[in-house]
Amino acid sequence: MRLPVLSATTLLVAVPAFAEPPSLHWPVACEIGRDCVIQHYVDRDPSPEAQDYHCGTLTYDGHDGTDIRIPTMAAQKAGVAVLAAADGTVLRTRDGVADVSIAEKGRDSVNAMECGNGVVIDHGDGWETQYCHMAKDSLRVRSGDRIKAGDPIGLVGLSGLTEFPHLHFTVRRDAQVVDPFADGAQEKSCAGGPSLWRDDLRRGLAYTDGGVLNKGFSGGAVTMEAIESGTAEREVPTTQSPALVAFVRAIGLKQGDEQVLILVDPDGTPAAQGKAPPLDRNKAQWMMFAGFKQPAGGFRPGLYRALYRVMRNGKPAIEQAFGINLRP
Numbered sequence: 091m092r093l094p095v096l097s098a099t100t101l102l103v104a105v106p107a108f109a110e111p112p113s114l115h116w117p118v119a120c121e122i123g124r125d126c127v128i129q130h131y132v133d134r135d136p137s138p139e140a141q142d143y144h145c146g147t148l149t150y151d152g153h154d155g156t157d158i159r160i161p162t163m164a165a166q167k168a169g170v171a172v173l174a175a176a177d178g179t180v181l182r183t184r185d186g187v188a189d190v191s192i193a194e195k196g197r198d199s200v201n202a203m204e205c206g207n208g209v210v211i212d213h214g215d216g217w218e219t220q221y222c223h224m225a226k227d228s229l230r231v232r233s234g235d236r237i238k239a240g241d242p243i244g245l246v247g248l249s250g251l252t253e254f255p256h257l258h259f260t261v262r263r264d265a266q267v268v269d270p271f272a273d274g275a276q277e278k279s280c281a282g283g284p285s286l287w288r289d290d291l292r293r294g295l296a297y298t299d300g301g302v303l304n305k306g307f308s309g310g311a312v313t314m315e316a317i318e319s320g321t322a323e324r325e326v327p328t329t330q331s332p333a334l335v336a337f338v339r340a341i342g343l344k345q346g347d348e349q350v351l352i353l354v355d356p357d358g359t360p361a362a363q364g365k366a367p368p369l370d371r372n373k374a375q376w377m378m379f380a381g382f383k384q385p386a387g388g389f390r391p392g393l394y395r396a397l398y399r400v401m402r403n404g405k406p407a408i409e410q411a412f413g414i415n416l417r418p
Contacts, residue, residue, distance in 0.1 A: 164320025206250020300342030335381030356392030
C-alpha cells in the first residue's frame with residue numbers, strides 16, 4: 091500500500107551525512123525464511139499493473155515498501171522487535187492506534203492512519219526509513235532520539251491498514267521511494283540496481299517466488315483461524331487422536347498454480363492426499379490440508395511424512411517436506 095509520511099512536526103536536527111547510501115540492517119528481530127517471510131516488495135511498475143523488482147508478482151499496485159510478515163498472531167502477541175535499519179535521528183512517531191485487522195473494522199476506520207503506529211528515522215543526506223503497523227503502546231523512541239542500527243524501536247503489530255501482523259518498511263531519499271533490493275533500477279526492470287542490504291544479509295534475502303508460511307500436523311479439522319492463532323501448530327497428535335491431518339499455509343501463489351499435499355504412513359505408503367484445482371488468480375495466501383481418521387485400534391506409532399508441492403508452468407515452484415513421529 092502507498093503509505094503517507096506520518097503527520098507530525100518535523101524536528102530539524104544536525105545529522106551526519108552518508109557519503110554512500112546507508113547499508114541496511116534487517117529491521118525485524120527474525121530470521122527470514124524461518125520465523126518471518128517477505129509478503130510483498132515495492133511495486134516497480136508505474137502503470138495500474140504491479141511488478142516487483144524481480145519482474146514477479148509479490149507486490150500490488152502502488153505498494154511503496156517491503157512487507158515483512160511474521161507467521162501468526164500468536165507470534166505477534168509474544169512480541170517481535172522492530173529494529174532501526176541504520177544509525178540516525180527519530181523524526182516522527184505515532185502511537186495509540188489499535189491492533190485490529192481491517193477485515194474486522196473496515197478501511198474507513200484507518201483513514202489518515204494507514205501506517206498505524208509508526209516511526210520515521212532520518213539517516214542524513216536525504217535518506218529516511220519508515221516503519222509501519224507497529225503494536226500499540228510498543229514504541230520505545232521519541233522525536234529527536236539518536237539511535238544506532240539494530241536498536242529496538244518497538245514491536246511488530248496489526249495497526250493501520252493491514253489484515254495480518256507484519257512490518258511495512260519503506261526507504262526514501264529526498265522524499266522519493268527507494269527499493270532497497272534494487273536501488274536506482276529503471277522502472278519495470280528485472281533484478282537491476284544494487285541492494286542496500288548489508289552483505290551478510292543478501293544470501294538469506296535471495297528472491298523467492300512464494301513459499302510456505304505455516305505447516306504442521308493436527309489431530310482434527312484445521313481452520314485458518316487455528317493457524318493464525320497458533321493453536322494448530324502447538325497441537326501434538328498422538329496414536330489415539332481422532333484423526334491425523336497435515337496442513338500448510340502458503341503465500342505468493344500465482345494464477346494457474348497446481349497444488350498437492352500428500353500424507354505418507356511409516357511404510358512410505360500414501361495415506362491421504364489433498365489436491366487443489368489450478369488457481370483462477372494470484373493468491374496472497376492459501377491453506378491446504380490432507381488427512382485421515384483414526385483406524386481401529388489407533389494409528390501405528392512411527393514417522394508420518396507430508397510433502398507439499400506447487401507446480402507452476404509444468405515445473406515445481408515450491409516444495410516443502412515435513413514429518414511427525416506419532417507416539418501413544
